[in-house]
Amino acid sequence: MSLGVCQIALFSQMRNVDDFTGPRERSDLGFITFDLSADLQPIFDWNVKQLFLYLSAEYTTKSNSLNQVVLWDKIVLRGEKNKLTLRETKSKYFFFDDGNGLRANKNITLTLSWNVIPNAGILPLVAGSGYTSLTFPDKYETPKSY
Secondary structure (H helix, E strand, O other), X not given: OOOOOEEEEEEEEEEEEEEOOOOOEEEEEEEEEEEEEEEOHHHOOOOEEEEEXXXXXXXXXXXXXXXXXXXXXXEEEOOOOOEEEEEEEEOOOXXXXXXXXXXXXXOEEEEEEEEEEEOOOOOOEEEEEEEEEEOOOOOOOOOOOO
């Protein structure tokens, strides 16, 4: 099951913020705005009930050889529009690193993947064949106060 034409364009920013989920340390928080165009028609056949699409980021840091974060997702039902066109879309979920691994990271790879929810049979997990890479800035953005 292959995806038709898929293109991803990006814009990224980063801040160093307090991480309240663990020890009182500061962590990197990335902000991504993306454009996404995808032709989903080639995936739909007689046995596809719906698709669960998700955009994930994968990168390495000094403390972890593999980091994976889901940034956005969407469910597309059979019969809905098969051409997906998103413009200036913000990530749906936080892009937190468990330290300072986003700052100046030059190899963050974004991939569009999907789960096929069939009418009958197994649930295949498919990664897109295309991907795009981005580099985060080496300086933190200073939040504006009003």
